[in-house]
Amino acid sequence: MGVKTAMEWLSSCSGCEIAILNIGEDLIPIITEALDIVHAPVLMDHKYFGQTGEGLTLEIPEATIGIVSGGVANEEHIEVLEEMRKKCTILIALGTCATHGGIPALMNGQDRAQSWKEIYQTKTTDPGGEVPNVEVPAPLDRVYACDEKVKIDLQLPGCPPNPAHIAEVIFSLLEDRPPVLPGKSVCDTCPTKREGKGDVSKLRRFLTNAEFEPGEPIDEMRCLLEQGYLCMGPVTAAGCARNGAPSCIAARVPCRGCFGPVRGAGNQMLDMMNALASNGIDCSSVIDRRSMLRFSGAHGMLRPVKKMVVKED
Numbered sequence: 001m002g003v004k005t006a007m008e009w010l011s012s013c014s015g016c017e018i019a020i021l022n023i024g025e026d027l028i029p030i031i032t033e034a035l036d037i038v039h040a041p042v043l044m045d046h047k048y049f050g051q052t053g054e055g056l057t058l059e060i061p062e063a064t065i066g067i068v069s070g071g072v073a074n075e076e077h078i079e080v081l082e083e084m085r086k087k088c089t090i091l092i093a094l095g096t097c098a099t100h101g102g103i104p105a106l107m108n109g110q111d112r113a114q115s116w117k118e119i120y121q122t123k124t125t126d127p128g129g130e131v132p133n134v135e136v137p138a139p140l141d142r143v144y145a146c147d148e149k150v151k152i153d154l155q156l157p158g159c160p161p162n163p164a165h166i167a168e169v170i171f172s173l174l175e176d177r178p179p180v181l182p183g184k185s186v187c188d189t190c191p192t193k194r195e196g197k198g199d200v201s202k203l204r205r206f207l208t209n210a211e212f213e214p215g216e217p218i219d220e221m222r223c224l225l226e227q228g229y230l231c232m233g234p235v236t237a238a239g240c241a242r243n244g245a246p247s248c249i250a251a252r253v254p255c256r257g258c259f260g261p262v263r264g265a266g267n268q269m270l271d272m273m274n275a276l277a278s279n280g281i282d283c284s285s286v287i288d289r290r291s292m293l294r295f296s297g298a299h300g301m302l303r304p305v306k307k308m309v310v311k312e313d
């Protein structure tokens with residue numbers, strides 16, 4: 001019998017679960033021999049309140065390993081997360097939504113009323129419609145990362161996380177050893193050519209292709225930041241590199257920061273502004289600075305902009 005494992009998803013897109021499938025051939029021994037999956041709404045029907053709804057409290061079976069994806073956006077998410085914490089010996093936050101708020105935490109950049117209006121009452125949804133308030137879990141004041149609500153034993157960021165790292169975490173737990181995961185920044189795994197501080201003083205939006213010769217190996221392309229594009233590589237945790245280059249850079253596209261900050265509690269926006277300023281780049285040339293927090297808006301990093309009150313004499 002394998003190690004009992006429970007999986008849950010909160011405010012999530014299921015991309016993290018697809019990343020588990022993308023482990024590939026190694027997944028077969030994991031799910032047929034190593035793990036005994038006792039609860040996974042993405043894979044199997046398991047009712048929270050008993051098969052006929054007879055239960056009075058939400059219940060998840062006990063498990064040694066718990067894996068949670070998604071941010072914490074409503075009261076049901078808190079209930080599910082707390083039950084996972086109670087029932088799982090080791091709880092893993094899988095994916096940047098779970099570790100840093102990710103995409104759902106983009107909502108933290110505006111007030112709730114504005115969000116509901118945009119979600120439920122726009123021309124393309126239901127103009128003039130009501131915001132639902134019956135049988136819908138009450139939203140929280142903002143979207144939280146899992147570790148803001150319960151103790152998390154292991155954070156595995158990425159949007160989606162790297163399948164090889166998911167497998168490494170599972171095998172390390174089974175072998176009772178610490179996982180071997182990258183601890184550096186995207187830049188540290190990037191083979192592009194860096195020529196020093198370069199001649200960039202202002203950044204351009206990525207509306208034109210980077211400069212490279214078609215077919216040219218990635219290590220012959222000049223660093224995208226040195227080409228004048230906002231590339232979040234210096235302040236983003238490594239983990240996406242495959243075949244010798246970070247995923248976006250291999251596609252000749254700047255890093256958007258989807259693995260979250262290099263340090264768990266780092267602020268990608270402030271760290272990036274510091275990096276730009278210390279390279280002589282005008283930070284005001286970045287059109288939307290808050291977009292640097294597009295994957296790490298939990299932990300109070302992304303907040304609604306206060307409206308300016310203009311005093312009239």
Ligand code: SF4
Binds near residue numbers: 013016
């Ligand atoms: S981290 Fe990315 S892939 Fe995973 S649930 Fe969030 S948005 Fe989806």
Ligand code: SF4
Binds near residue numbers: 190246254
């Ligand atoms: S800034 Fe971007 S392109 Fe330059 S080295 Fe870092 S990850 Fe690579």
Ligand code: SF4
Binds near residue numbers: 240258
């Ligand atoms: S290069 Fe940056 S945005 Fe692209 S996958 Fe890697 S961490 Fe994510």
